Amino acid sequence: MRRKEFKVALVHDWLTGMRGGEKCLEVLCAFFPRATLFTIFHHLGAMSPIIENMEIRTSWIADLPFAQKHFRNYLPLFPAAVESFNLSDYQLIISTSHCVAKGVIPAPDALHLSYIHTPMRYIWEMYPHYLGSSNNPLKRLAGPIIASMLRTWDVASCNRVDYFIANSHNVRRRIQRHYRRDAEVIHPPVDTDLFQPTSSPGDYFLIVTALVPYKQVGLAIEAFNRLGEPLLIVGDGPEKGKLMRLARPNIEFTSWKSPEELRDIYSGSKALIFPGEEDFGIVPLEAQACGRPVIAYGRGGVLETVIPVEGQTQPEKDEGDQPTGIFFYEPTPEALIAAVKKLDSIEFDPDAIRRQALSFSKPIYKGKMADFINARLEEKFGRRDDLPRIILDDE
Numbered sequence: 018m019r020r021k022e023f024k025v026a027l028v029h030d031w032l033t034g035m036r037g038g039e040k041c042l043e044v045l046c047a048f049f050p051r052a053t054l055f056t057i058f059h060h061l062g063a064m065s066p067i068i069e070n071m072e073i074r075t076s077w078i079a080d081l082p083f084a085q086k087h088f089r090n091y092l093p094l095f096p097a098a099v100e101s102f103n104l105s106d107y108q109l110i111i112s113t114s115h116c117v118a119k120g121v122i123p124a125p126d127a128l129h130l131s132y133i134h135t136p137m138r139y140i141w142e143m144y145p146h147y148l149g150s151s152n153n154p155l156k157r158l159a160g161p162i163i164a165s166m167l168r169t170w171d172v173a174s175c176n177r178v179d180y181f182i183a184n185s186h187n188v189r190r191r192i193q194r195h196y197r198r199d200a201e202v203i204h205p206p207v208d209t210d211l212f213q214p215t216s217s218p219g220d221y222f223l224i225v226t227a228l229v230p231y232k233q234v235g236l237a238i239e240a241f242n243r244l245g246e247p248l249l250i251v252g253d254g255p256e257k258g259k260l261m262r263l264a265r266p267n268i269e270f271t272s273w274k275s276p277e278e279l280r281d282i283y284s285g286s287k288a289l290i291f292p293g294e295e296d297f298g299i300v301p302l303e304a305q306a307c308g309r310p311v312i313a314y315g316r317g318g319v320l321e322t323v324i325p326v327e328g329q330t331q332p333e334k335d336e337g338d339q340p341t342g343i344f345f346y347e348p349t350p351e352a353l354i355a356a357v358k359k360l361d362s363i364e365f366d367p368d369a370i371r372r373q374a375l376s377f378s379k380p381i382y383k384g385k386m387a388d389f390i391n392a393r394l395e396e397k398f399g400r401r402d403d404l405p406r407i408i409l410d411d412e
Contacts, residue, residue: 023403025052026104028112028121030095031088032059032068034273036227037299038134041184041205042113043067044383048390048407049111055102055121057095058088076101092139093163096120096170109394109405112178115296120174128397130390131178132203135188135296136195137171138231140164172196180393182386185297185318201389204321206382207299209375211276212306214367215284221247222357223286223309225279225300226293228254233293233314233348238263240350244357248290251282283307288342288360291319292353298322305341306374308367312356315344324373326363339369383409 027049029042046054046067054071058079062069076098078084078091091098095117104110105124112118115134123129135142172195175181181200183189189200222241226232234250238260241248248268250260261270274282280303283289289304289311297318301311305323313319323342343359345352387407394404 021106023109023401023405024107025049025109025111025405026055026102026107027052027071028055028099028102028110028114028118030114030116030118031057032064032073034060034063035065037205037297038113038115039064039068040208040299041132041134041382044206044379044386045111045113046071048387049405053107055099055104057098057117058084060085074102093166096167096174108398111390117171117174119178120170121177123177128393129177129179130182130393131180132182132184133188133192133200134184134205136191137167138296140167140171141191141195179397180389182389185321187318187321188296203382203385203389204377205297205299206379207302207306207374207377208276209306209371209378212280212283212303212374213371214308215281217285218287218309219285221249221286222288222290222312223282223304224248224250224252224290224292225283225303226250226252228252228256228260230256231293234260235263236348236350237290237292237353238268240353240357241265241268243350244354246357249282249286251279279303280307283309288312288357290353290357292348295319301342302374302377305370308371310340310360310363310365310370311342312353312360313342313344314348314353315346319344322373322377326359338373339366341365341370341373 027045043065054073057076059073059075078088078094078098099117099121102121104121108127110123110127110129112121112131114131116137119131175196175198181192181198183192183200183202184205186202189202192198192200224237228234242265245267250270251274253272283304284307286309289309291301291311291313294314294317301319301322304311311323313323324338324340325342325344326340343356345356387409391406398404
């Protein structure tokens with residue numbers, strides 16, 4: 018009997034722009050260019066050429082009214098949408114998930130690997146910033162019910178995954194806490210070939226972020242309103258109008274920039290301000306790749322990517338490491354102001370800052386992902402001739 022073709026499916030929550038999670042997906046698409054890419058919603062043209070050239074299949078949510086601009090309003094339907102994907106012909110499924118992608122239903126004999134950027138933050142750690150704090154009375158009433166249903170589904174559907182990969186030790190702990198499962202940690206890649214110093218530092222501070230509540234941009238605006246120092250905020254989002262009204266003239270806003278423009282903005286900044294708690298956070302690494310220090314709220318992913326000045330704690334810090342940033346430990350304008358004022362008393366080495374980012378480069382990510390996927394394929398299917406073994410260019 019002839020063996021059926023070995024098919025690969027990639028699953029991603031949605032395709033609306035190139036952020037950290039999409040940079041991880043892009044590598045998987047390069048590994049498996051003939052794979053089918055399943056996603057809830059796809060904004061045509063918003064992705065890199067590598068992703069856009071894939072065979073992309075969207076869910077029925079993409080055909081619902083107002084989905085083009087407001088597909089996130091259909092959050093309660095997302096589990097049903099990913100469960101509707103027909104994966105019965107696919108032997109290898111790799112999901113990259115910060116929402117529901119890990120909940121697809123694989124064939125009984127398939128191997129499902131899931132790269133988790135975070136368990137669904139809307140219903141777990143960030144619930145107060147989303148479903149729990151809306152000005153809409155209907156959303157305030159429905160929020161606890163929706164969150165309870167989604168939590169039940171999120172935990173139950175984790176049993177459809179054979180192996181988890183976490184984007185950080187921070188997220189690994191969340192997977193252990195919420196799913197009672199362990200995970201391999203493979204940090205996301207930063208494009209250190211693109212992001213590198215292009216100019217001497219200027220006098221402005223910088224924020225690069227989506228303008229949504231949990232990013233704590235309002236806290237930074239309040240701090241810089243008092244400091245009077247120039248602050249450039251790069252990004253867009255539903256909070257933009259509100260934040261612009263809070264800001265004084267020393268604070269400037271601009272929309273998302275191309276990677277090349279962003280590289281020059283990083284390079285010309287005095288320091289990056291990172292006021293929120295992130296699952297991992299690519300932005301601090303991009304800034305460090307450009308030789309610029311980071312002033313960050315000392316929780317979450319930055320504990321794994323930023324080396325703080327002497328006297329500040331970091332789990333991953335080795336003796337002799339040169340500092341690449343400053344932490345503040347209270348989510349208050351006063352704490353951020355103190356950290357900003359501390360910057361002038363510290364002499365940072367741009368070369369040492371960049372070296373820290375190089376340890377998270379794309380080749381390192383590709384090598385670890387390839388090794389993990391190849392090993393799991395061989396464990397599951399043996400040494401079959403038709404397995405899609407990943408061979409890197411330097412092998």
